[in-house]
Every structure is written in structure tokens, then in C-alpha cells.
Amino acid sequence: MGSSMKDVATLASVSLGTVSNVLNHPELVAPDTAARVHRAIRELEFIPNAPARQLRSHHARVLGLVVPDISNPFFTEVARGVEDAALDAGYVVILCNSDAQAEREDRYLAVLESQRVGGILITPARKSLKPLGRLLGNGVAVTLLDNEAPAQDVCSASVDDRMGGALAAEHALKLGHRRLVWLAGPTDIPQVADREVGLMNAVRSAGASVQRLAAEHMTTASGEMAMEAALSQGMEFTALVCANDLLALGAIRALNRAGLRIPDDISVIGYDDIEFAASAAVPLTSVRQPKYELGHAAARLVISECEDPASHAHQRVQFQPQLVARQSSAPVSASETLGR
Amino acid sequence: MGSSMKDVATLASVSLGTVSNVLNHPELVAPDTAARVHRAIRELEFIPNAPARQLRSHHARVLGLVVPDISNPFFTEVARGVEDAALDAGYVVILCNSDAQAEREDRYLAVLESQRVGGILITPARKSLKPLGRLLGNGVAVTLLDNEAPAQDVCSASVDDRMGGALAAEHALKLGHRRLVWLAGPTDIPQVADREVGLMNAVRSAGASVQRLAAEHMTTASGEMAMEAALSQGMEFTALVCANDLLALGAIRALNRAGLRIPDDISVIGYDDIEFAASAAVPLTSVRQPKYELGHAAARLVISECEDPASHAHQRVQFQPQLVARQSSAPVSASETLGR
DNA sequence: CAATCTGATTGAAAGGTTTCAATTGATGTT
DNA sequence: AACATCAATTGAAACCTTTCAATCAGATTG
Numbered sequence: 217m218g219s220s221m222k223d224v225a226t227l228a229s230v231s232l233g234t235v236s237n238v239l240n241h242p243e244l245v246a247p248d249t250a251a252r253v254h255r256a257i258r259e260l261e262f263i264p265n266a267p268a269r270q271l272r273s274h275h276a277r278v279l280g281l282v283v284p285d286i287s288n289p290f291f292t293e294v295a296r297g298v299e300d301a302a303l304d305a306g307y308v309v310i311l312c313n314s315d316a317q318a319e320r321e322d323r324y325l326a327v328l329e330s331q332r333v334g335g336i337l338i339t340p341a342r343k344s345l346k347p348l349g350r351l352l353g354n355g356v357a358v359t360l361l362d363n364e365a366p367a368q369d370v371c372s373a374s375v376d377d378r379m380g381g382a383l384a385a386e387h388a389l390k391l392g393h394r395r396l397v398w399l400a401g402p403t404d405i406p407q408v409a410d411r412e413v414g415l416m417n418a419v420r421s422a423g424a425s426v427q428r429l430a431a432e433h434m435t436t437a438s439g440e441m442a443m444e445a446a447l448s449q450g451m452e453f454t455a456l457v458c459a460n461d462l463l464a465l466g467a468i469r470a471l472n473r474a475g476l477r478i479p480d481d482i483s484v485i486g487y488d489d490i491e492f493a494a495s496a497a498v499p500l501t502s503v504r505q506p507k508y509e510l511g512h513a514a515a516r517l518v519i520s521e522c523e524d525p526a527s528h529a530h531q532r533v534q535f536q537p538q539l540v541a542r543q544s545s546a547p548v549s550a551s552e553t554l555g556r
Numbered sequence: 557m558g559s560s561m562k563d564v565a566t567l568a569s570v571s572l573g574t575v576s577n578v579l580n581h582p583e584l585v586a587p588d589t590a591a592r593v594h595r596a597i598r599e600l601e602f603i604p605n606a607p608a609r610q611l612r613s614h615h616a617r618v619l620g621l622v623v624p625d626i627s628n629p630f631f632t633e634v635a636r637g638v639e640d641a642a643l644d645a646g647y648v649v650i651l652c653n654s655d656a657q658a659e660r661e662d663r664y665l666a667v668l669e670s671q672r673v674g675g676i677l678i679t680p681a682r683k684s685l686k687p688l689g690r691l692l693g694n695g696v697a698v699t700l701l702d703n704e705a706p707a708q709d710v711c712s713a714s715v716d717d718r719m720g721g722a723l724a725a726e727h728a729l730k731l732g733h734r735r736l737v738w739l740a741g742p743t744d745i746p747q748v749a750d751r752e753v754g755l756m757n758a759v760r761s762a763g764a765s766v767q768r769l770a771a772e773h774m775t776t777a778s779g780e781m782a783m784e785a786a787l788s789q790g791m792e793f794t795a796l797v798c799a800n801d802l803l804a805l806g807a808i809r810a811l812n813r814a815g816l817r818i819p820d821d822i823s824v825i826g827y828d829d830i831e832f833a834a835s836a837a838v839p840l841t842s843v844r845q846p847k848y849e850l851g852h853a854a855a856r857l858v859i860s861e862c863e864d865p866a867s868h869a870h871q872r873v874q875f876q877p878q879l880v881a882r883q884s885s886a887p888v889s890a891s892e893t894l895g896r
Numbered sequence: 897c898a899a900t901c902t903g904a905t906t907g908a909a910a911g912g913t914t915t916c917a918a919t920t921g922a923t924g925t926t
Numbered sequence: 927a928a929c930a931t932c933a934a935t936t937g938a939a940a941c942c943t944t945t946c947a948a949t950c951a952g953a954t955t956g
Contacts, residue, residue: 218669218694220942231906236944246904261690266670267607267616268942271911278605278671281651287636287831292627299653303660308667311651313639320643327648329558330606331618350601354558436835465835490830491627495776495805545854560912566927571936576914586934608912899955906949919936923947925929 219260222547228256239264270332274355277307279518280328282338283361284316288462289490290507291339294361297511298337303350305519307334314341316402316433322347326373329354337361342404347371357521357528358460361514363406365532371521373514373533377407380503380537381414384457386483387501387539389422389475392548393455393483399442399467401459407457408434411487415457427451433464439466447474454482454548457471461486461493461502468497479546489540499542506535559600561682568785571689578606581705601872610672617647619858620668622678623701624656628774628802629830630847631679637851645859647674654681656742656773669694675858677701677851683744685710690862697861697868701854704745705872711861713854713873718746720843720877721754724797724825727841727879729762732888733823739782739807741774741799747848748774748799755797767791771803779806787814791848794888795823801826801833802840808837808884819886829880839882846875 221235228235230249237244238253245253256262270276283291283297295311302309310333314321321341328336329350335357345366348358358370365372388396398415401408412428419426429446431438439462447470455469458464464486466548468478476482478498486493489504513533521528561575568575570589577584578593583595601796610616621638623631635651642649650673654661661681668676669690675697678688685706688698698710705712728736738755741748761767769786771778779802787810790802796811798804804826808818816822818838826833829844853873861868 222942232943233906233908233945234904235906240944242903249904263613263666264668265672265942267610267672268911269944270607271605271611271913271942272944274911278650286626287629287632289627291630292632295651296627296653299651303663303667306667308650308652308671310618310648311639312648313636317575323643326603327643327646331605331648332605332607436831465832469835491776492805492835495809495832495836497835497837562912572913573915573936573938574934577935580914584934589934603914608941611912611943612914614941717917897954901954902952904950904952906947908945908947910945913941914939915938917936917938920934922932922934926927926930 218265221262221264223260224253224256224262227260228253248481275522276332276334277522278310278333279306279307279333279515280310280312280324280331280333280336280338282312282314282321282324282328282336284314284339284341284434286311286313288386288460289492290460290488290505292505293490294511297508297513298515301512301515301519305401307519316341316405318342325351327555329356329421334522335359337514337518341365343406355525357518357525359514359518359521363511364534365530368530370519371514371530373510373517373535375505375510375535375537377410377537378414380487380505381416382418383414383537383539384411384487384503385415385418387541387545388455388457388483388485389418389424391455391483391545395453396424396455396457397446398428398450399439399456399458399463400428401438401463402431402432403430405434411459427453431459434460434462436462436466436469439463440470441466442469443467444473447471455485455545456482457485459487460492461488461500463501464502465492465496472497478544480549483545483548485545494542496544498544501542501545502540504538504540510535516556517541558605560603560605561602563600564596564602567600568593615862616672616674617645617651617862618671618673619647619855620650620652620664620671620673620676620678621701622652622654622661622664622668622676624654624679624681624774626651626653628800629832630800630828633830633847634851637848637853638855641852641855641859643735647859648649649868656681656745658682665691667895669696674862675699677854677858683746693706695865697858697865698853699858699861702850704874705870708870711854711857711870711872713850713857713875715845715850715875716878717750717877718754720827720845721751721756722758723877723879724751724827724843724863725758726753727760727881727885728795728797728823729764731795731823731885734764734888735793736764736795736797737786737793738766738768739779739796739798739803740770741778741803742772743770745774751799765875767793771799774800775800776802776806776809779803780810781806783807783810784813787811794820795825795885797825799827801828801830801840803838804842805832805836812837818884820889823885823888825885834882836884838884841885842880844878844880850875
């Protein structure tokens, strides 16, 4: 079975406390003693017991990552950023998919609290941050991921969603489109709401029109359904801006099935710029977010708070999105322009 | 701060041991005592300290999931299966991307050992299972994921990769193709090797020819590079079978850039049937694997071993793959057939 | 030479649980 | 009435660390 510090101490003929010092305060121990202890550690293949350590020190190198859905390539990439930053710091990441359901999120938060994680990275399933209050009270470092912190007591790392919405709209407007559709996701997702605000402002100030269409979830399946329903009701437009790439990919399927060509009949603009956007049926114009960097930055924030809560100052890091034009968007056709 | 079992015991006027019994052996405690304790738990918002519990009981409801790359939608979906099974059983999953690098895998295994996880689900980065020996010796439940267990001392959940390779080959052969290319990944990945065996056998016994092309990693980028190199060397063929969908998606880009049409000039067959295979430039014919089920089954195996190591019998679960025909594969063209 | 200081090491307590042998009180048996 | 049985509860030890006050041996100082 695994050996403990006691075994190491015995083999190296020192006390338990000295072994602990070798591990945690090497500056306190004489070089040759340290060498002896290290030899014993190697000999016994001693691996510290993290739970025991955490019990005594109240310091855990474990992070909880709570995201709506890791199947969404956006979050997959964010998760990679989180994980790499965590591993660098000797931390480990517990993956929690909330499916954007409050109930599931609550269950996970309880489990994470029970596990006494040092920090939590969360893209909340709902606006209220109440459920996080308990955690904060118990000294857990919380960082909001892809959401801007509303209050002063947490860090956050996010991307400017209003600007992203505006970028998408301006791209469509610049191509001459006047009749847009905004394919939104659930209204209570803050990212969606912000993108919508940015888009609406841009469209209005250009005097163009935009219709709102809501998908139930941020998935291809939902996007396909929503677009199919809209088309069957005779909705007319020349450009479609989607709250994320999955919705766009789904909507494109419905559009194709209805005999509409992209970008000839309809220009489509996605959001996130997931890897598959580039290999889609028609390479997708999209608003790129620095996904990996977002996760990486968020993890570094939360880790720094874990390491030294006392001197930690809460921060909000915000990244800028960027429009990537591909074949799915094109100037509005002449017939369309005249057709009105 | 969080309250402990001692606080609960005091409030409910019982001993510590009784509180523990309420939590772990409710059958031993009188109904009204239990009720009193539960009231106290609710009152104090007591949440058990999992690390302390694990320290004493040597039983942790924590799993390590080690995969090459969660960005690969195949593993994303597998991970969802793992996570759902875990949450159902009150377990939590630590996500570890090995990037298929032995060094990174070793680092993670050490961290997982330090965390004293109850079980590990792993798609090994290399053939040797040596590094797992230590863990097994220390009583950690190990289950091989998407790999068949070679020995008796671990469980495994996998998909029949030889059959998958054969399915892909037979599909191409049935469509009349006689000059195939097998776009393989790194040779030391067992899944790739097995698929290759299945494919080669099928092709040979049909008397057709197949050339082997190797990509460095199982990614779109690698697929694109490999195919580009092959084309620039004048490789000729009518059907391309890929070791996974990402390679296929990448290869298709290179093929398109070279002016080749799919499926008119080249039929392409992928492997995994990731969600994006269906929305690709040309919907991709692929070998479907029950990804979610694979993860779910593997997690259930490892959890059952965690819960009751004594009565646990190691098992190998194997799923069957299935060919999904889409537009990327078509009968070999007449000119091609005659051209030989 | 006594007193003080410094650096290295030690020993014991504490952290929150589970486990198990021991105790208690009530019920049933002879 | 004495005893055995049984269910419920208790108390203390154990799990493996970290922490910190206390000790010790030398070196430095006055």
C-alpha cells in the first residue's frame, strides 16, 4: 500500500514535522537532512495524500468548472484553457455540465462544496448569483466565466458580447442587408441578451429592420427547429445573425431543405467561430471569441485567489471579439435590393 | 464558516457517532433520533466534508477521466456519458487531457494518485499499461476506455474497431471502389491499428488495393496536411477511408483545394460519426460509435468496482459500430471504372 | 565564562470524519 | 428475580497531514 510521511520520517530518521518542512518549507531544513528525506521519499515512492493535506491546511488544489455544456465546442476550447492553466499550477479540474438547468447546477455546487474545492469557475445557468453566496461565505474563490461580474466580490473573465453583436450586425449592414433576423437562444442567458443589445442598437441606428426568433437551446437541433418553424410561417429576410455557431449550423440545414441557397439567397452569420464553422457546408462567417485564452485567464484568476486570498484583489478581465468573414455572407443580391 | 458533524451532534443532543450513523447507516438509528439529526443538519446547513470522509474511510467518490483530447467531439460525447453516470452515483469527474503524450499522462496519473481518487477511466496514450500498475496496487479501480483490456485485472469498455474498419472497407468495395487510401493516425494508437487490420483484411480478401497514409495527430489540421502532401506526390485513388472524422474533414479541405469533388471524384468515409459529420461541406459517410453509451458503461463499471471492490468481477464490455451512409460516398464513376 | 542568539529539529495538537468495541436500557425468557 | 438478548447510542481511536510552540546544539557576543 501507499506509504505515508510517517514511513518516510522513520526511514530518514527524522521527525514527521521535518518531512513536512521538506515538502512545504524547504528553507527551514538543513541541506543534508533534506537530501536524506528526499532519498527516502524516492525509495518509498511516497506520494502525498492530498485530502489529508487539505483537511489540515484548508487549502485544496482542486477547481470546479461549471459550464452549460461541454459538447459545445466553445466550452470545449474554454475548458482546455482552464485545464492547461490548472495543470501548470498543480491544480486539477472537476468538470460539471449544468445543461443550463438551475437544478443540475445546484446539485453540482453542493457536490463541489462537499468536496471542499479551492475555487469554482462558473458560467451560471441563471442570472441570480445567490447560490454562489454560500460558497463565497465559506471562502471558496469564485470566478465568473464568460459573464461579467455584477458585484465586487468575484472575479470574472468575459468577452465583450455587445460589441460582438454589433460587429455581426455591422457586417450584415455593410453588405447591404436591410431585413435581418436575429436567431436568439434562451432569453435568460446573459451572453445572448448582450449580443442582442449590441445587434439591435446597430440595426436601429442604421434604420434597418430585424425580426427576433428564439431557439429553445443553443444547439444545432434547436436552431434547425426554430428556422424551420419560421420559414413555414413565411418569414422573409436576407440575412440571418445567430446567437452561436451551433444555431447557425442547424438553421442552415433548415434553409437548405427549404431550397434557399447560402449566401445567394440568405447570408448567415454565426457566433463563437468554433473550429467546425470553417468546414461547414458553406464556411461560416462568425464572430470569433478568444476561447482558450478566456479559459486560461479565468483559471489564472481563480488560482491566484486560491493561492493567496488575503492579498487578492478581484478583477474583471474582458476580451474583444473579432469578425471573421467567410463564404456564408455576401452582398445582398440586386433582385433583393430592388424587390422591396 | 461551514459547520461540522460535531455542531450537528451538539444541536441534536446526540453523539458524533450517531450523526455519522444517520448519514451512513440509517438502519441503525431510531426514527425519531434520525429526524432530530436531520433537522439539525438542515438548520446548520451542514454539508459533509468529503476529504475528511475519504481520509478515514478510504473511499472517495471521485473519478479521474484521462483522454487524449476532449476537443475531439468523440471524447466530448464520451465524457458526457461518463459524467452523467458519475453524477447519478454522486461521483465527480476530474478531467485530464493527456494530448496523447506519455509525459503528460504520467503527470496526471501522479496527481490523481495524490488526490486519492477512487477510480480512473483512461484511454491510454501508449500501449504499455505499466504506469497503471502502481494505481492498481494501491487499490484504485481502473477501467480502460475505448480500449480492450489485455489482462484480467482491469475492466474495459470499447467498440469493435476491427469490425468498424471492415464496415468502412466493405462500404467502399460495395460501391465499386478498387483503389483505396487508408488515412491512418499515429501507429501506436490501438484503435487506429485495429481499424486498420479490419480494413486491410476486407480489402485484401476482395482483391482490391489500398495505400496507407499516416497523419501525425488525429486532428483536422493533420488530416489536411497529410492529404495535401499525398496529392502533391500524385497519389491516385477513388476512395478515402479515414481513421476518424476529424482527419476526414481535414482531408476534404485539401481535396477540395486540389479541385477534386466529393463524392464525384473521391468518396470519403470517416469514423466516429461526430455530430458535425452531418453538417460538413458534404455530409460525411462515417462509422458510428455509441459514444455516450461507451462513456456511460465505462463509468458504471468503474463505479461498481469503487463501491464494492471485494465482490467486483472485472468485465469487458464491447459495443458494435455501425455504418452511416451519407453523401460523401458514392458509386465509383464509370470513367474511373473503365480508366483502369 | 555566562548569556544571548540563531538555525535546525521535534512533539503534540488539530482538522472532520468513520469505525468499532463498549455501554445503556428495555424487553423477553426461564 | 436473575439472566440473556437486542436495539440504540456512545466514546475513543484512527486516518495523514500541517502548524506551532518548545527544545536543542552551536555560534556569537559582552
